[in-house]
Amino acid sequence: MIFILPLLAVLIGYLIAKFLKPSSSSTFKLLLSFSGAYLLSVTVFELLPEVYEHSGKEIGVFILLGLLFQIILEFISKGLEHGHMHHNPNTQQFPLMLLVSLGIHSLLEGFPLNESSHLLYGVAIHKIPVAAILSIFLFNSKIGNIKAFLFLLLFALMTPLGSWLKLQFEFIQTYAAYLNAIVIGVFLHISTTILFEASKNHKFNASKLGVIILGIILAYFM
Template sequence: MNYILLFLAVVIGYIVALFLKKKEMRNMEVFLAFSGGFLLSITVFELLPHVFEDHSKSIGVYIMLGILLQIFLEFFSKGAEHGHIHLHSENKHFPWILFISLGIHAFMEGFPISEENNLLTAIIIHKVPVAIILSFFFITAGYRKSTTLLFLFFFALMTPLGNYLSTHYDFFHQYETPITAIVIGIFLHVSTTILFESSKNHKFNLSKMTAVILAVIIAYFI
């Protein structure tokens, strides 16, 4: 069921994008702010205490590696993980560089998902607006429908694949804590970037701030 839900998050994003107009995309900033606040909260409330149970200083190193990995990936994805799409619209070929960088990100975020945490909900909330923005860009930029659907199909598979491998292979169980710490670093970078971009020019935005506060409260009590 987890795999299906993760896959459907991208499908829902594509369907919603088919009916959106450009001016309506502004509302996505509030949804993104909520998803960033929720993802950050789940990371802080649930994942961080889990990996620091052994009080190992090396965990901090893995978290920093995750942050650096995400920074490296964003050189190629141009920030698509947090709602920014920058592609050359005149190039209608399959965007391999974007797919590989987003695929690695999506693959990694599936590893810590388990019944012991609420990360599944956080990932779904994170994926839907990103999928909407990705789909909307491909549609409005004039990419072929086959290219758009192929990209989204494989993108939708990556997180369930990461979760499947972490669940069914002992190798990943052995390195569960370091891998989770790396993913925490990725989440910290992505979620804080979303929150920072939600207050552009350091201007206060009541709707976005409300969305973030609501996300933190919900994440704490679920």
């Protein structure tokens, strides 16, 4: 399950990009808001208390390092992890740095997936809009379909690779609490940014508020 769901999420994202028009769709924006609320809630309800159980203040340093690290990654990815894209669509060059930054992000989020099924759902749901936006960019760019598919495939494999490395190597498990803390920082940054950017001009939007509350409730009870 921990290997299949993240792959499936990328496939669904790709299909959404191919058959719907996510950028103009309000359903897509609701999905994005829901993914942000759910991921934030799972982080607060499960990941956060867990890392503080065994350590004190110093673990917080790693959480903030993760947050800082994600800010730096987004200088390269231009915010793709939280749902939009400002890259030049006419580029003919393979966007290697984008792949590197998304790859590191995805690898990191693969590490804690074996610890909580809620987290697995949270990461999978978060991946759908990201993969959709990524697909739109790749297939509208001029790098060619083969390279676009290759990019998407490598991106899809990184989270399962993270989970696999974690299960395979003992030294990763030894430092699991610190790695989890870094991932918490990453999730706090992307999920709050999604929610922050969701309320354009702070205009009241009942359905958006509804899916955010739904995300919180589902993360708590299910």
